[in-house]
Amino acid sequence: MLPAAARLTRSQDFGLVVRRGRRAGRPRLVVHALTSPHGDAGARSTPDGASAENTTSTAGPTLDTSKVGFVVSKAVGNSVVRHRVSRRLRHVVRDRLAVLPEGTSLVVRALPAAAGATSDELARDFDAALRRLLPSSRFAGDR
Template sequence: MVRRGRRAGRPRLVVHVLKPDVPTLDSSKVGFVVSKAVGNSVVRHRVYRRLRHVVRLVLAEMPPGTLVVVRALAPAAEASSSELAADFTSALRKVLR
């Protein structure tokens, strides 16, 4: 999925999106990649929870069958929820045009 779709990078994260020509799923699906480069377990889970909340607000507006992978980068550890939201919406807007 990551190799075939489109990608947009921001300072704190990278968003990969695959929009199939014929939707095989009724809803969109999202996956998260938060590696050890982001921080220890506590920091990684905090980033994951913030990203999950940000994506939940936008998920219903995505075209049906869209597959999304959000990969957090090391600077995401110090980012606030609003900074992560701004990066995500900006990257998603670029990929979906």
């Protein structure tokens, strides 16, 4: 299971990542990624150098660390299948969360082909999407 601090939960944050982030499609999933230019998308500096909490949703998601959200629609399958796909994706992403650049937001959208995929197939698709989206990160050479 993903730690609560690593979950993308606000619908505004999901929408922002999907609209402004980069996208990489694979046969079983689509990954949207939005990276923070300063590594901290949730805070901004005041003129005196102190950090102030960003309260506007237009500036970016309120993130300190990397966060991930999942979209598994009814097109993937019935409730049992959707939950199985969600669990597999959470497990795959949890193992790779530490190598994401600080302040990265991801939305992982499962496609109907994910219903019959194994965890290894989902992991390969996720890894390939991340390599395409984050070529300069440490991840590019890890897997």
